[in-house]
Amino acid sequence: MPGTGRGGDPGRAAAPGGGDVRQDGRGLARAAVRLDAAAVEERLETAVTRYGVVTAWQEVMVPTLHAVGRRWASTGDRYVVVEHLLAWHVSTTLRRHTRRPATTPTAAGAGPVLLACVPGEQHTLPLEALNAALSHLGVPTRMFGAAVPADALLTAVRRLGPAAVVLWAQARSTANLPLAEHVAASEWGVKGARTQPLTMLGGPGWAGRPSRGMLRPTTLSEALGTLAAGYGAVPPAAPLSRGRGPA
Template identity: 65%
Template sequence: MYDTAHGMTTGAVARRLGVSPTTVRSWDRRYGIGPAVRAGGRHRRWSPADVSMLEEMCRLTAAGVPPAEAARAALEVRSGAPAGGDVSVGGPPAPVAVEPAAYLKEPSPAPARRAAAGSGLPLGEVWQECRGLARASVRLDSPAMESLLGTVLEEYGLVTAWEEIMSPTLHAVGRKWESSDDRYVEVEHLLSWHISTALRRAAVTGPAAASPAPPVVLACVPSEQHTLPLEALAAGLAERGIPTRMFGAAVPAEALDAAVRRSGPAAVVLWSQARSTANHALARHVAGTTFGVRGARTAPLVLLAGPGWLGRPPGPGTARPEGLRAALGIISRLYEESAGSEAAGG
């Protein structure tokens, strides 16, 4: 409950917004986003108008607006917000007019610098929505992450959302983790979970659920735990009406062999993130697996996906796509050719 006499403390405001108290103090120090009145001249006490201002700051930065510009817009919220009342009830603050270009334009290249604790994620030149997702993930702001991911998938489609926003943010979190003595692991876990949730929602809403066509088998090779690229591919195939069977992380060789023989797939995608997990013998075995009636037996096309497969040319019955867009193109053409052959033979 809000204390109308003294206002909310910085810690209480931070908990309400889902950010750290350090972030709130930093906004005050850097951009003047502080309480209009300070108790005793020193301690921060936040009024309802102050909290509305911070809520708008969170909303704008999560949308990718640069913090300095978001702060200027957020200050307008306080200037027009009611002076009293309980901020724990009621609707969201009225939107502030911000130039549309602030959301859509690509930022100027940032100067190169070493990542340090508290300096943000090393993103470089990326889309504004990518910066917004990064800021929300560092704040552990789950509602903002969920909203932004849903918006970019709807507005840009799966491939662009993955290549320009999701994947760059994941890579930036990984680089930050590597350069900060194992900090930010919680950021990586939360971001991965939200991206996985968004991708699975996209896959479920695709038209491929009842397709009679043979599926695409998606699996990580043994010892490989990175599944998000496969989840992105599964969602992209669902958009195109192509059925999939997702087997996830670290699929044992025997289980993969059984899955291929039982499902009779048109293609098998094997993901390897590092050369230490790439299993070329297993890939050759899968590419040589045949099924179907005698005299008309077929074998799946094996896609060697991920950086772990680099260094060797793909063997017979295999292909190595360079990214999500290429993998979708290869598989889509495979199904189009199959449909054309059936139509010609029918």
């Protein structure tokens, strides 16, 4: 969601505890370029501890991943290992800050949120960030990760009866609209009281595609707020979330 930093300079993101997300991002990028795994890990841990998962993802992790990716694109394969190292440690940090799944049903009695990349899609980090954020709100999830085959995904939807399904597509080539529509049309329950999942399309691959009733959040904050509402959970305030990263 749009927003600005605190203080008199709206372009500068001042954070609680004296942090500065832009400075933290620059420090993270420098550590990644040096291939300094220990420093990368330390800076990521500090960002999540200081700002929380949502702001750390949108304001530190995503901009740094984009910056490293642009450097890779402009220099050939020279920086590909930098991006791989950074992505690995981002994933490690997000998983470390994902709480253990609840073993009891939610008060709302709703099914879990199912998180999956569409077939052929390997980019899981945005879903890992959403999974971590949902876990802190006590929202039950089922994380299936990269490149879930269509038949397996549809079977899981029928078995679990999810309250929502989030499908991630990084590229237009993987954004499978017929599959998403099939998921959205899934029904279960007794006749006369059938239930369908809320279907959410995440990632730039869906841009320009007709959503036909499916949701298209543009930030992690937006996706989190929509999903949490179905469980009566209240997402943390994120004044630094300016919408620079994907949901």
